[in-house]
Each structure stands twice: as C-alpha cells, then as structure tokens.
Amino acid sequence: MSEAAEVIEAEARRDVRNRWLLSMPALLIILLAAAGPLLIVVVYSFLTPGPYGDVQWQPTLSGWVNVFLERDIFDETLSLADAHVSIFMRSVWLSLVTTVLTLLVGFPTAYFIATRPDNSRELWLFLITIPFWTNLLIRTFAILQIIRNEGLINTIMIKLGLFASPVQMLFTDGAILTGMVYVYLPLMVLPLYASMEKLDFRLLEAGYDLYATPFQVLRRIIVPLVKPGIIAGSILVFIPALGAYVTPSILGGGKNLMLGNLIELQFGQGRNWPLGAALSITLMLIVMVALLFYVRNAKGAGGRHG
Amino acid sequence: MKRIKTTLALAAALLASTGLAHAEGVLNIYNWGNYTSPEMIKKFEDQYKVKVTITDYDSNDTALAKVRQGGSGFDMVVPSQNYIPIWISEGLLLETDPGKMENFKNIADVWKDPEFDPGRKYTVPWAMGIVGTVVNTDVYNGDVNTWGIIFDTPAELKGKVNVVPEMNDVIDAAVLYNGGTKCTGDLTILKKVRDTLVKAKPDWVAMEYGTIEKMGSGDFSASSDWNGSAFRQRLANPKIKFGYPKEGFVNWSDNLAVLKDAANVENAKLFLNFMMDPENAGMNSSFHRYANGIAGSEAFMPADMKDAPEINIPAEFASKGVPSQTCPPEVQELYTKIWTELQK
Known part of the structure; x- marks a missing residue:
C-alpha cells in the first residue's frame, strides 16, 4: 500500500470517528428519551395489573393473551377478543380512508403549488402551514362548531329552506373522517410537493408532443416520478391517524373507540396497565409493518430512477 | 460582564x-x-x-x-x-x-x-348529589323518572340520547335497572346488564361529559347526568328536567x-x-x-x-337512593370487560 493511500485511509477513519462523536449527543437523547420509555412499556406489558392501576412485579403473559383472546365473561370459554379486533379493524379502516382522501385532495394541491412561478411558491407553502399555528384541540372544536346541530352548516341550510330539521353530522364516522382529513392534509401535501418540485416539466411537454392524453401523462409520467412523495405522504398520514385520540373522541362522541381511546381506557378507568402496554406495542408493530412496506417500495422507486 | x-x-x-x-x-x-x-x-x-x-x-x-x-x-x-x-x-x-x-x-x-x-x-x-337522567321536555314529555330513558329509549329520543361515560355510573345504573344491587358479582344479573347496554347503544348519539353545554345547544335531548349539572341546565333552559330513576340511583359525595x-x-x-x-x-x-x-x-x-327539584329529593324517591361505594377488584374487572365490549 502506498503512503498516500495510507494517509487517505487514516483520514477517512478519523472522519468516521468524528462523525460518531459529533452525533453522540443526539444518539444519547434518542436512547434516553425514546428507547428508555419504550423499554418500560415492554416490561410493563409482561407484569400483573395492580388493583388500582399501576403494576405488580409478578411476570405474566396475561396482558398479551388479553390482546387477542378473551375469556368469556359468563361461560369462561376462551375465544378471539372480538371487541379488540373490531376496534383494530375500525382504526385501520378509518386511517386508510383518511389516507386515500388526503391523497385525493393533496395531490392536486401539491401539483398546483409546484406549477406556480418560483417566487409565489413560498407563499402557497406558507399558507399550507398556517393551520399548524393553532392547537389541534382548538381546530377540532372549530370543526365541531361548524357541523353541530345548531352549527354553521345546519343553521344556513335551514334558513335557506334546504333542510327541514338539523341533519345529524356531529358524532358520526363522517365527522371523524372530516376532522382527520383536515388535520393530516398538510402532512400529505408537503412530501408530495417536495417530490413534484423536482419533477422535470419538460417530460410532460414531451409526453403531450407524442400525443399522450392528460390522463396518460398523469399515469405514465407524473405518478411514477412522484411515487416516493406519495408513499412518504401516505405513511405520514396513516401512522398518526392510526393512533389518533383527540379527533375521534371530540367529533365521534366517544361512542365508538379507536385504538388510541382503547389504550387510554386501560390506563384510566380500566386499570389494566399491562394490557394497555401490550396494546400500545401491538399498535407499534402494525406501524412497523407499514414502514417496512414503505422501505421496500421506496427502494424499488429509487432503483428505477436513481 | x-x-x-x-x-x-x-x-x-x-x-x-x-x-x-x-x-x-x-x-x-x-x-x-x-x-x-x-x-x-x-x-x-x-x-x-x-x-x-x-x-x-x-x-x-x-x-x-x-x-x-x-x-x-x-x-x-x-x-x-x-x-x-x-x-x-x-x-x-x-x-x-x-x-x-x-x-x-x-x-x-x-x-x-x-x-x-x-x-x-x-x-x-x-x-353531594345523585346520578339520574336529564330530558328536554320539548322533545319528550313522558315519564323522566326512569333509567328507561337511557336503556329503553322512547321513540322521540332515539338518536338524541347521550350517556356520560363514567364506567361505574353507567354499569351501576344498568344493574339497578335490571333489579340487581350495586357492585354485584351475580353473573346472571351482569349478563342481563351486558345485553341491556349492547341493545340500548344504537339509540345513543354520543358518550360524552360536556352535558351542560350540549344539552343547552340541542346536540343532546336527553342524557344520564348529575343533579347539579341538571340544575345549571334548567337555569339556562326551563324545559330541561331532572329525573330520579324509580329503579334506584346512586348517591355520591x-x-x-x-x-x-x-x-x-x-x-x-x-x-x-x-x-x-x-x-x-x-x-x-x-x-x-x-x-x-x-x-x-x-x-x-x-x-x-331552596325549592329546586334537583336538590330536594321528592319523598316518593327518597328511599330509592343507594350509597356510592368501592366495588371489589374482581367486580371492577367484570365491569371493565362489559364496558370494553360495549365500546367496540
């Protein structure tokens, strides 16, 4: 090995060491603030519930068994915990619909922004972030004021003579979806915009020159090129929607639980912390599966265009 | 420096x-x-x-x-x-x-x-107070002194009833409605309780705490509620009436x-x-x-x-009150299971 090569190698090694040292503070914070609490949740899920909340230090698997199986209250037979399963299914379903709706609304929005002149794009992006200035709780209560029985929509429609009596909009799945789409829309628009900004619009013109219809241009050129943005946006919306707590409890009227509300119940009135911990980890596992799906797809997309 | x-x-x-x-x-x-x-x-x-x-x-x-x-x-x-x-x-x-x-x-x-x-x-x-019912008499003018408002909802109130989601309050009410005693571990009664709740739920519009505001705004026309809360609602709207359930109710402090x-x-x-x-x-x-x-x-x-009907229990209902008490952990566990099943 030549001397020059050795010097370069030593430098590279020093470089690696410096990077590790410099990222130490961040790594330590992640370790303490993320891994620590997570570890507690994992440990708690294997303990026995205390009589008034909290846990007793006797290891048991009952927290985990209760996630999926339940002993019938009345005839003691063991069966699938269909209360939990239906709440899981409901949460996944509502989150999927939210993701699709935000994509349908967010895609044209992001496209619109990306096709504005350079100097006005900043302004449009800025407008997208305005809802973040206000607390989530306040925005959710604002929606409640609009759709309640004596709210804005019903009052106007009755004044106009279009409704005979107030239409029940609050406390329905439609209300939950409206709230979630509104809350998570910016999380879809921003990554979509990041992808579209890099889009070479000359490719679209080339497509039109070759007699492609607008739909063909969308399907064969735009969508494949902004696919990473679509996937990133969908993940960013789907994951928090799955654990949503505030929106379903305010707009859904607390009648039908989502996962977040089910977990909260175990730590509060249910007094079953191990079950709550096991449910939280189950939720995390679902999210991890979704993320793995994302990583695989993102790699495919990168390979084709990279 | x-x-x-x-x-x-x-x-x-x-x-x-x-x-x-x-x-x-x-x-x-x-x-x-x-x-x-x-x-x-x-x-x-x-x-x-x-x-x-x-x-x-x-x-x-x-x-x-x-x-x-x-x-x-x-x-x-x-x-x-x-x-x-x-x-x-x-x-x-x-x-x-x-x-x-x-x-x-x-x-x-x-x-x-x-x-x-x-x-x-x-x-x-x-x-100290009582857990009972509250009804907007503009919407329903029948007997309000029954848990039937919540568990066997009259046609006029279907889809307009709220239930305050205090687990113990709701299940105790259903226990009393089915002729049981508070904190019962009797599985026949609890099975009836579960069936009563599951059957009643489609008639409810929500399970929320904010009754003072939402009874006033017309989002709810009836609810399970505490008597002091009912009193404040009546002061805002004289048509709102508090009911002492004849099947029995819980006195708390x-x-x-x-x-x-x-x-x-x-x-x-x-x-x-x-x-x-x-x-x-x-x-x-x-x-x-x-x-x-x-x-x-x-x-x-x-x-x-001094003469508020929410504070002064009418003589005919005075004997229907049962004191609020802590249920044993095994009963609490049954209550939680029924509650989770109700909320799915």
Missing part, C-alpha cells in the same frame, strides 16, 4: 419574589373542573393572606394515578366517596382529624361519621382531604376548617349548585336553590 451582572440581578429579584410568595403562604388544590367558587377562594385568600392555585382533573382515576406517582406538588384533593377508602389504604392522605376542628359541629349529622371515613379522620364534605406529601399542611388545615363554615359552604354551593352537607349553609344560598 455587564450582561452577566444584569442576569444575576434578575435572578436574585426572581428568587426574592418567590421567597416573598412563600412568606405570604400558598395552597395548591387539585379538584374537579368547574367545581370551585372563585368568590369563596377570594374570601379565603383575603382572610388568611394565602395564595390559592387550583388545578383541574376530569375523573377520579386521573387524580389517583397522578398523585400516586408522587411529587404532584398538590396540597389538597377532592375524591369521590367510593375512592376515599382507596386513597386512605394507599397511604396518600394525611390524617388531619377534621373531626376535632372548631367548625366540625356544623357538619350535618348524617355526614358526621360516614362509612368511607369513620369519625372524619381525613375528609370534609365538599358536595365528593370530599376534601389533605395529601400526605403536602408542602403547605397548615394552610390546608385552615382551608378544611374554612370549608365547614356554613357561609363559605353556601357560597360554594351557589357556584356548583350541589348540596354540601354543612348544616345552616342553606341560609347563604340563592333563593332558587
């Missing part, structure tokens, strides 16, 4: 000001939201030169969980009577012996030696106590004694609209409370 001096001076000033606040005395109360008369607190602050801070909670379980973790920084708490044995056995309350305080003589006889705190070693009454790790024990004891004064208890009732268990406090309440 100059900047450092300024910072130091500022820090010193800050320390001095907090020091002063300590000298004047403080008291940190942890209580249910919308439950403490501001005028009464003002009076206490002026009388004893103590600065009072109030922090809200929304359920007994929230309060218990937070204080159990330690280091809450609160001096006083107001748990419901069915939770007080838990607070005592968990060693969270300080034995202040209000039974020996000067104003103890004012406590009404029935509340002097309650089952949940024999001899009043720890607590002083704050408010909330009681003021001092925490074992309180930092301001002397001020807290002053406040315990202060709350047993009829004038102060009357002031508090004028705000939260519940009875308070202090004899003679009626004289200090507004005239509309």
Whole structure:
C-alpha cells in the first residue's frame, strides 16, 4: 500500500470517528428519551395489573393473551377478543380512508403549488402551514362548531329552506373522517410537493408532443416520478391517524373507540396497565409493518430512477 | 460582564419574589373542573393572606394515578366517596382529624361519621348529589323518572340520547335497572346488564361529559347526568328536567382531604376548617349548585336553590337512593370487560 493511500485511509477513519462523536449527543437523547420509555412499556406489558392501576412485579403473559383472546365473561370459554379486533379493524379502516382522501385532495394541491412561478411558491407553502399555528384541540372544536346541530352548516341550510330539521353530522364516522382529513392534509401535501418540485416539466411537454392524453401523462409520467412523495405522504398520514385520540373522541362522541381511546381506557378507568402496554406495542408493530412496506417500495422507486 | 451582572440581578429579584410568595403562604388544590367558587377562594385568600392555585382533573382515576406517582406538588384533593377508602389504604392522605376542628359541629349529622371515613379522620364534605337522567321536555314529555330513558329509549329520543361515560355510573345504573344491587358479582344479573347496554347503544348519539353545554345547544335531548349539572341546565333552559330513576340511583359525595406529601399542611388545615363554615359552604354551593352537607349553609344560598327539584329529593324517591361505594377488584374487572365490549 502506498503512503498516500495510507494517509487517505487514516483520514477517512478519523472522519468516521468524528462523525460518531459529533452525533453522540443526539444518539444519547434518542436512547434516553425514546428507547428508555419504550423499554418500560415492554416490561410493563409482561407484569400483573395492580388493583388500582399501576403494576405488580409478578411476570405474566396475561396482558398479551388479553390482546387477542378473551375469556368469556359468563361461560369462561376462551375465544378471539372480538371487541379488540373490531376496534383494530375500525382504526385501520378509518386511517386508510383518511389516507386515500388526503391523497385525493393533496395531490392536486401539491401539483398546483409546484406549477406556480418560483417566487409565489413560498407563499402557497406558507399558507399550507398556517393551520399548524393553532392547537389541534382548538381546530377540532372549530370543526365541531361548524357541523353541530345548531352549527354553521345546519343553521344556513335551514334558513335557506334546504333542510327541514338539523341533519345529524356531529358524532358520526363522517365527522371523524372530516376532522382527520383536515388535520393530516398538510402532512400529505408537503412530501408530495417536495417530490413534484423536482419533477422535470419538460417530460410532460414531451409526453403531450407524442400525443399522450392528460390522463396518460398523469399515469405514465407524473405518478411514477412522484411515487416516493406519495408513499412518504401516505405513511405520514396513516401512522398518526392510526393512533389518533383527540379527533375521534371530540367529533365521534366517544361512542365508538379507536385504538388510541382503547389504550387510554386501560390506563384510566380500566386499570389494566399491562394490557394497555401490550396494546400500545401491538399498535407499534402494525406501524412497523407499514414502514417496512414503505422501505421496500421506496427502494424499488429509487432503483428505477436513481 | 455587564450582561452577566444584569442576569444575576434578575435572578436574585426572581428568587426574592418567590421567597416573598412563600412568606405570604400558598395552597395548591387539585379538584374537579368547574367545581370551585372563585368568590369563596377570594374570601379565603383575603382572610388568611394565602395564595390559592387550583388545578383541574376530569375523573377520579386521573387524580389517583397522578398523585400516586408522587411529587404532584398538590396540597389538597377532592375524591369521590367510593375512592376515599382507596386513597386512605394507599397511604396518600394525611390524617388531619377534621373531626376535632372548631367548625366540625356544623357538619350535618348524617355526614358526621360516614362509612368511607369513620369519625372524619381525613375528609370534609365538599358536595353531594345523585346520578339520574336529564330530558328536554320539548322533545319528550313522558315519564323522566326512569333509567328507561337511557336503556329503553322512547321513540322521540332515539338518536338524541347521550350517556356520560363514567364506567361505574353507567354499569351501576344498568344493574339497578335490571333489579340487581350495586357492585354485584351475580353473573346472571351482569349478563342481563351486558345485553341491556349492547341493545340500548344504537339509540345513543354520543358518550360524552360536556352535558351542560350540549344539552343547552340541542346536540343532546336527553342524557344520564348529575343533579347539579341538571340544575345549571334548567337555569339556562326551563324545559330541561331532572329525573330520579324509580329503579334506584346512586348517591355520591365528593370530599376534601389533605395529601400526605403536602408542602403547605397548615394552610390546608385552615382551608378544611374554612370549608365547614356554613357561609363559605353556601357560597360554594351557589357556584356548583350541589348540596354540601354543612348544616345552616342553606341560609347563604340563592333563593332558587331552596325549592329546586334537583336538590330536594321528592319523598316518593327518597328511599330509592343507594350509597356510592368501592366495588371489589374482581367486580371492577367484570365491569371493565362489559364496558370494553360495549365500546367496540
């Protein structure tokens, strides 16, 4: 090995060491603030519930068994915990619909922004972030004021003579979806915009020159090129929607639980912390599966265009 | 250097000001939201030169969980009577012996030696009431004195009924509706309870706490509710009526106590004694609209409370009340299972 090569190698090694040292503070914070609490949740899920909340230090698997199986209250037979399963299914379903709706609304929005002149794009992006200035709780209560029985929509429609009596909009799945789409829309628009900004619009013109219809241009050129943005946006919306707590409890009227509300119940009135911990980890596992799906797809997309 | 001096001076000033606040005395109360008369607190602050801070909670379980973790920084708490044995056995309350305080003589006889705190070693009454029904009589004009409003909803009220999601309150109501006794472990009764609840739920519009506002705005036309809350709703809309369920209802009370790790024990004891004064208890009732268990406090309440149907239990229903009490853990577990099944 030549001397020059050795010097370069030593430098590279020093470089690696410096990077590790410099990222130490961040790594330590992640370790303490993320891994620590997570570890507690994992440990708690294997303990026995205390009589008034909290846990007793006797290891048991009952927290985990209760996630999926339940002993019938009345005839003691063991069966699938269909209360939990239906709440899981409901949460996944509502989150999927939210993701699709935000994509349908967010895609044209992001496209619109990306096709504005350079100097006005900043302004449009800025407008997208305005809802973040206000607390989530306040925005959710604002929606409640609009759709309640004596709210804005019903009052106007009755004044106009279009409704005979107030239409029940609050406390329905439609209300939950409206709230979630509104809350998570910016999380879809921003990554979509990041992808579209890099889009070479000359490719679209080339497509039109070759007699492609607008739909063909969308399907064969735009969508494949902004696919990473679509996937990133969908993940960013789907994951928090799955654990949503505030929106379903305010707009859904607390009648039908989502996962977040089910977990909260175990730590509060249910007094079953191990079950709550096991449910939280189950939720995390679902999210991890979704993320793995994302990583695989993102790699495919990168390979084709990279 | 100059900047450092300024910072130091500022820090010193800050320390001095907090020091002063300590000298004047403080008291940190942890209580249910919308439950403490501001005028009464003002009076206490002026009388004893103590600065009072109030922090809200929304359920007994929230309060218990937070204080159990330690280091809450609160001096006083107001748990419901069915939770007080838990607070005592968990060693969270300080034995202040209000039974020996000067104003103890004012406590009404029935509340002097309650089952949940024999001899009043720890607590002083704050408010007491009933879990019943509330109905907007513009929408439904039938009998409101039944749990049937909630569990066998009349046609006019279908899709307009709310249920306040206090697990124990709802399940106890269904137990009484099915002829059982509170905290029952009888599986035949509990099975009926589960079936009653599951069958009734499609007629409900929501399961929420905010009844005062939503009954007023017409989002709900009926609900399960507490009598003081019903009283405040009627003051806003005279058509709203409180019902005493003839199948039986739970009588509860909330009681003021001092925490074992309180930092301001002397001020807290002053406040315990202060709350047993009829004038102060009357002031508090004028705000939260519940009875308070202090004899003679009626004289200090507004005239509309003296004959309010929500506060004065009609003779025919007086015997239907059952005291609120802690259910054993195994019954609590059954209640939770029914509750989860109801919410799926």
